[in-house]
Amino acid sequence: xxxxxPISALAGGVLIGAAASLLLWLNGRIAGISGxxxxxxxxxxxxxxxxxxxxxxxVVGAALxxxxxxxxxxxxxxxxxxxxxxxxxxxxxxxxxxxxxxxGHGVCGLARLSxxxxxxxxxxxxxxxATTFIVRHVFGVY
Amino acid sequence: MTKYLGIVVAGMLFGVGLxxxxxxxxxxxxxxxxxxGNWDPSLMFVLGGAVGVAIVAFRFILKxxxxxxxxxxxxxxxxxxxxxxxxxxxxxxxxxxxSGYCPGPGVALLAAPDWETWVFIxxxxxGAWLQKASTASDDDGVAMLPQPExxxx
Numbered sequence: 226x227x228x229x230x231p232i233s234a235l236a237g238g239v240l241i242g243a244a245a246s247l248l249l250w251l252n253g254r255i256a257g258i259s260g261x262x263x264x265x266x267x268x269x270x271x272x273x274x275x276x277x278x279x280x281x282x283x284v285v286g287a288a289l290x291x292x293x294x295x296x297x298x299x300x301x302x303x304x305x306x307x308x309x310x311x312x313x314x315x316x317x318x319x320x321x322x323x324x325x326x327x328x329g330h331g332v333c334g335l336a337r338l339s340x341x342x343x344x345x346x347x348x349x350x351x352x353x354x355a356t357t358f359i360v361r362h363v364f365g366v367y
Numbered sequence: 368m369t370k371y372l373g374i375v376v377a378g379m380l381f382g383v384g385l386x387x388x389x390x391x392x393x394x395x396x397x398x399x400x401x402x403x404g405n406w407d408p409s410l411m412f413v414l415g416g417a418v419g420v421a422i423v424a425f426r427f428i429l430k431x432x433x434x435x436x437x438x439x440x441x442x443x444x445x446x447x448x449x450x451x452x453x454x455x456x457x458x459x460x461x462x463x464x465x466s467g468y469c470p471g472p473g474v475a476l477l478a479a480p481d482w483e484t485w486v487f488i489x490x491x492x493x494g495a496w497l498q499k500a501s502t503a504s505d506d507d508g509v510a511m512l513p514q515p516e517x518x519x520x
Contacts, residue, residue, distance in 0.1 A: 237388020238416020286382025317494025323455025
């Protein structure tokens with residue numbers, strides 16, 4: 226798993242970029258997953274159907290790939306569940322406060338040449354790298 | 368209803384892309400963030416591929432007066448680089464570095480028999496709700512004001 230996979234990474238990235246472009250071209254929307262998912266609990270009630278449709282389609286797309294080609298992710302054997310809960314809380318809170326995540330700021334924001342998104346992307350990369358260092362090398366959690 | 372055609376096709380393609388890129392494998396993502404360990408630069412190729420395609424496509428798309436299936440473009444209007452942006456992005460990175468999941472892969476992982484995301488996604492939704500509830504309570508204690516959609520990145 227920890228091996229360098231540039232081809233599949235690039236291919237997956239191209240598909241993600243194509244998906245974001247399709248959503249903007251067809252529906253005029255930014256494919257920011259934190260916004261689309263977070264809006265389920267914070268947004269307008271009338272928007273819930275399209276948000277659910279997008280997220281369900283995303284799950285179906287991933288399921289089709291795993292069904293056809295395998296490489297299905299499995300849970301880490303020793304990773305504590307409470308850390309996942311803490312991580313999820315911080316991801317939800319942080320992306321809501323900053324208005325985007327890896328897809329909204331990282332992909333779509335950079336593609337729109339948004340200075341705001343560039344700054345956000347650099348910040349979450351830096352704190353992500355620092356946090357991973359502490360979790361793995363200070364506390365030894367993998 | 369035709370708008371759902373775009374939403375479903377784009378959503379599925381996004382899910383396939385996440386699965387192909389292995390962003391749904393938390394160890395893979397953390398292998399990228401772990402620059403002090405056995406560093407795996409693959410995720411730079413994911414971001415590079417995605418931004419590379421989108422930066423060209425967006426340029427053409429945004430020259431149109433409207434999208435194909437809906438009335439208007441729904442784009443972020445906030446431009447300021449302010450404290451909420453910096454603090455929020457910082458907090459997001461900490462959660463990402465702890466868990467190995469950002470929101471897209473967390474959702475896509477619902478397609479796999481992997482219990483991790485059944486903890487991660489409810490916590491994410493709770494976190495987003497808490498953030499909006501805390502903002503709303505700053506404004507006169509009115510809970511859960513409808514937020515304009517355009518404040519998303």
